[in-house]
Amino acid sequence: xxxxxxxxxxxxxxxxxxGDEKSKRERSMIDFPxxxxxxxxxxxxxxxxxxxxxxxxxDELAAEMGQTLSGAFRMKTGAAKxxxxxxxDGRSAFRLSDIGRxxxxxxxxxxARVEAFLSVPLYNQIFEKFRGHNLxxxxxxxxxxxxxxxxxxxxxxxxxxxxxxxxxxxxxxxGKDRLVRxxxxxxxxxEPAPVAERSTSAPPQERRSGGGDDGNxxxxxxxxxxxxxxxxxxPPAGSHWPKEKRKLWLxxxxxxxxxxxxxxxxSPKTTDDDLLE
Numbered sequence: 001x002x003x004x005x006x007x008x009x010x011x012x013x014x015x016x017x018x019g020d021e022k023s024k025r026e027r028s029m030i031d032f033p034x035x036x037x038x039x040x041x042x043x044x045x046x047x048x049x050x051x052x053x054x055x056x057x058x059d060e061l062a063a064e065m066g067q068t069l070s071g072a073f074r075m076k077t078g079a080a081k082x083x084x085x086x087x088x089d090g091r092s093a094f095r096l097s098d099i100g101r102x103x104x105x106x107x108x109x110x111x112a113r114v115e116a117f118l119s120v121p122l123y124n125q126i127f128e129k130f131r132g133h134n135l136x137x138x139x140x141x142x143x144x145x146x147x148x149x150x151x152x153x154x155x156x157x158x159x160x161x162x163x164x165x166x167x168x169x170x171x172x173x174x175g176k177d178r179l180v181r182x183x184x185x186x187x188x189x190x191e192p193a194p195v196a197e198r199s200t201s202a203p204p205q206e207r208r209s210g211g212g213d214d215g216n217x218x219x220x221x222x223x224x225x226x227x228x229x230x231x232x233x234x235p236p237a238g239s240h241w242p243k244e245k246r247k248l249w250l251x252x253x254x255x256x257x258x259x260x261x262x263x264x265x266x267s268p269k270t271t272d273d274d275l276l277e
Contacts, residue, residue, distance in 0.1 A: 029149030032122035033079035034157055036164035037113065041103055043080035047096055048104040055089040079161075084119035084233075098229035110170065110184050111226055117169035118252050122148060123162060127171070127179050128251065134177045181255070226256045 033040065042065065047056045050064040058069065058077070067073045077094065080086040085100035096104070099119065103112035118124045125148055126135075135141055142155035150158045166172045170182030223231075230253050235241050 028151055028154070030122050030125070031082055032120060032145075032150060032158050033082045033161055033165075034154075035076050035079035036161050036168060037083055037117060038164065038168045039076055040080040040083045040085055040116070041113075041168075043076050043094075044085040044096060044100040045104055047086065047094060047100070051095075053096055053101060055093045055095045057093045059092075061094060082120055083116040085116055098232050102225060102229065108225060110182070113169040114171075114182060114184075115226060115229070115252070115256065117165055117171060118255055120165075121248060122150065122158065123165065124248060124251060124255075126162070127255075130179060135179065224256075227253075230256060 043061070046061055046064040050056055050060055056064075058073075061077070062069050062073050065073070065076075067076075077086065080094075080100075081088070083099075084097055085103060086094045087097050089095045099112050099116050102108040103116060105112075118127060122145065126141075126144065129144075130136075136144060138159065142159050145155050145158050145162075146152050163172075163176070166179060167176070170184075171179045173182055174180040230249065233249070
């Protein structure tokens with residue numbers, strides 16, 4: 001013994017802080033599902049089958065899915081929320097979101113799958129980081145996920161759900177080693193009846209100079225349901241909206257523009273061989 005005093009209280013506090021820090025590292029710093037997109041769509045379809053577009057209590061939903069209120073059930077409903085297919089309605093009920101409504105409709109299901117996949121913060125960041133490049137090998141991809149905030153012990157499950165979801169959404173159609181936005185046909189939805197009734201019942205002078213047109217008597221262009229769905233998800237003015245959520249919304253909007261609109265640039269197409277000459 002050297003006569004040096006040991007402060008056991010300080011040592012205990014240091015050990016506790018180290019344990020708290022380890023616990024923080026084990027918690028996810030980015031939102032991701034443990035269930036694939038296909039499993040989340042199962043939840044959306046069950047809500048639609050049982051309750052349509054109305055609120056569906058969780059015990060009714062579990063019965064429709066042939067499950068109990070177990071951890072597996074909550075994992076699936078949690079995944080459906082992460083994919084932005086459902087929204088909580090009160091303490092124990094769910095209802096379909098705009099994306100959820102479109103994913104249960106055959107004519108809009110494919111585009112809704114794309115939007116649902118990119119609604120997951122982890123998947124969106126991986127897509128943006130490796131856009132135009134091959135995905136890294138399995139273990140390297142797991143390290144990328146860990147760097148983005150996935151707990152180290154959960155990277156294997158997160159990767160497997162990611163790969164299955166990418167395949168289900170069509171992002172792996174060009175090969176499992178890359179993420180490519182699937183090409184799809186655009187369908188023009190029929191306008192709802194209330195819109196037509198409002199346009200025909202408006203006074204003539206209103207239809208000529210106002211009434212929702214461009215001021216010259218021309219009807220405004222129809223908005224694609226993907227863009228309309230994103231706009232409907234904007235929070236009310238003046239409400240709290242974290243900066244990270246705003247950036248994600250803008251990224252998804254930009255990706256949706258790539259999906260909905262084509263580049264009309266008249267310049268000739270350039271191939272990789274042209275760039276190498």
